[in-house]
Structure formats: structure tokens, C-alpha cells
Amino acid sequence: MIEKIAIALCITIVTSITLNLNEICQCSQLIQEYDCINSSMECSWNFQSKECQDIPCSEILFSSFCIQQSQRCYWANGQCQNFTNCQSLLGSTQSICINQNIYCPASNGTNCQSVDYLQTCASITTSNNCNxxxxxxxxxxxxxxSCVQATSCSQFQGNSTTSCNFSGCQLNYQTKQCQPKLCSQLNGEIQCSQGILTFGPYLNNIIGCYWNYESYTCEEFYPSQMNYMNCYGSSAGTYHWNSKKEKKGDCVSCYQQFLILSIIITMLF
Structure with a gap:
């Protein structure tokens, strides 16, 4: 019975291509050496113990890598520092706060705040604060x-002017339509690895893309098609290779393993 539940959960989660940044893998969950070394300078591989370990926040030199470890680090004053709480971060706008720590996207005008303090779209009364x-x-x-929640790229088009500024959308210059951006439209490996932003809930709104070195094209991330080299990097760090061996294993969600284990423990006790 337990085995059937675990298999069902695997199928449900693994087939999803919308990535949740609340489920970024911790360094200790990366059992494959390649994943750890490829973890954007956030983790280091201990060759003696064969384990993946956290790099101290102070030793992470780039803001983009620091922000990826937002559950333990934040970026301020040109340095990566140990994260304590959102209130300790100075930020008068949402963009300033997000650029320090993605888990602190709200602002009270002076300090940053957690996701719990985000405004609803309906509560915003001006276009400048809404869009x-x-x-x-x-x-x-x-x-x-009024301020409403966007659900499609076509909503960003006015009757007289075409607006398609949301990063998850792209203007079709032939039809003049604002359409969802596709992985195949991303140019180059770096842009491809960033994925595509969707309209979904905050932090659970990234479509994963991976760079196909054989065709030199950007393609949509499907866990079942990944190997040990592109699993972790193409999933914004939310999936990992579940085997120490390169040729044996699967690309699975770090959260998936935790969820299955929690259910099994609950059923046993």
C-alpha cells in the first residue's frame, strides 16, 4: 500500500514542469558530485566524506548565487551575508527587497517583509503600484x-497600444499579439537556464528550460528526459540526480523525497 502511494506521488510531481522555488534543494540533499559542483557556487563537494556541504554565505561572491540560497543568505552592500529575518533588510520597494532575498518580497516602505505581507491585487488602487x-x-x-490578477499575456494589450513587457510574454511582430514565451524562443544557454516566469503563485511560477547541446536549442524541462548533467541546473535547483552513479538514477524533486518520507512515517506511527 505504502509503495503504491509513493509511486503515485512520484508520477504526479515528476511530470510537472512548473518549478516551485520554495523547494530548492539543500546542499546536503545533493548526493551526486556533479550536482554539488554545478550548484552555482552555493555548495562545495567534500572529497573525503563524499558529501555536499554549504558554502558560508560570506564566501559566495555573486548576488545571483547568493539569492539562490535565500533561505540562509541575503545580498546587501555588495556582499552575501547570513540571513536572519526579512525585517532586518532595508527596502522601500518590492524590487529592492526581492533583489536581496526572494523570500522577502514585501515592503512596509522602509524594511522588507515576508511573503505573508504581500498585498492582494484588489487592494492596490493605483496603476503605478499595480502593474x-x-x-x-x-x-x-x-x-x-482597477488592479486585477493577470492570467494571460493577451491581457497586457490595450485597445490602442501594444504592451507586452512581462518577462513571461513575447510580442509576435507579425500578428502584433502578446503571447506566452516558449523555451524554444530563448537564445543561448544562459538565458535558457533561467527558465520562463509564469502568472502563477509567487515562487511557484517558473517553467524550467534546458539547453540541448546536440541541437543547440532551448527546450522545455521534463524530469523523465534529464540526465545527471542537466537535471539540477535545468530545474532552478529544485530537482537533483538521486544516485551517486552517473548512468543509474532519476531526476527527482528534492521536495518529493521529503514528502514521501513524511507520509510513510505518518502511516507507520
Whole structure:
């Protein structure tokens, strides 16, 4: 019975291509050496113990890598520092706060705050504060009269002017339509690895993409098609290779293993 539940959960989670940044793998969960070494300078491989370990926040030199470890680090004053709480971060706007720590996207005008303090789209009364604001439920946009949650790229097009500024959308210059961006439209390996932002809930809104070295094209991330080299990097660090051996294993969610283990323990006790 337990085995059937575990298999069902694997199928449900692994087939998903919308990535949740709340489920970023911890260094200790990376059992494959390649994943650890490829972890954007956030982790280091201990060749003696054969384990993946955290790099101290102070030794992470780039903001983009520091922010990826936002559950333990934050970026401020040109340095990666140990994270304590959102309130300790100075930030007058959402963008300033997000650029320090993705788990602190709200602001009270002076200090940053956690996701719990995000405004709803409906509570915002001006277009300047509304457009492209990330609420907990998703991205906000001004429809001319009020602030609403965006659900499609076509909503960003006005009657007289074409607006397609959301990073998850792309303007079709032939049809003049604002359409969802596809992995195949991303140019180059670096842009491809960043994935595509969607309208979904905050932090659970990235479509994973991976760079196909054979065709030199960007393709959509499907865990079942990944190998030990592209599993972790193509999933924004939310999936990992579940075997120490390169040729044996699967690309699985770090959260998936924790969830299955929790259910099994609950059923046993």
C-alpha cells in the first residue's frame, strides 16, 4: 500500500514542469558530485566524506548565487551575508527587497517583509503600484479601472497600444499579439537556464528550460528526459540526480523525497 502511494506521488510531481522555488534543494540533499559542483557556487563537494556541504554565505561572491540560497543568505552592500529575518533588510520597494532575498518580497516602505505581507491585487488602487506587482497569488496588472490578477499575456494589450513587457510574454511582430514565451524562443544557454516566469503563485511560477547541446536549442524541462548533467541546473535547483552513479538514477524533486518520507512515517506511527 505504502509503495503504491509513493509511486503515485512520484508520477504526479515528476511530470510537472512548473518549478516551485520554495523547494530548492539543500546542499546536503545533493548526493551526486556533479550536482554539488554545478550548484552555482552555493555548495562545495567534500572529497573525503563524499558529501555536499554549504558554502558560508560570506564566501559566495555573486548576488545571483547568493539569492539562490535565500533561505540562509541575503545580498546587501555588495556582499552575501547570513540571513536572519526579512525585517532586518532595508527596502522601500518590492524590487529592492526581492533583489536581496526572494523570500522577502514585501515592503512596509522602509524594511522588507515576508511573503505573508504581500498585498492582494484588489487592494492596490493605483496603476503605478499595480502593474507587475507580485502578489502571493500571482502577478498584478491594471485593467484601466482597477488592479486585477493577470492570467494571460493577451491581457497586457490595450485597445490602442501594444504592451507586452512581462518577462513571461513575447510580442509576435507579425500578428502584433502578446503571447506566452516558449523555451524554444530563448537564445543561448544562459538565458535558457533561467527558465520562463509564469502568472502563477509567487515562487511557484517558473517553467524550467534546458539547453540541448546536440541541437543547440532551448527546450522545455521534463524530469523523465534529464540526465545527471542537466537535471539540477535545468530545474532552478529544485530537482537533483538521486544516485551517486552517473548512468543509474532519476531526476527527482528534492521536495518529493521529503514528502514521501513524511507520509510513510505518518502511516507507520
Amino acid at each position: 507587475y506587482y507580485f502578489s502571493a497569488a500571482g502577478v498584478c496588472m491594471w485593467n484601466g479601472q
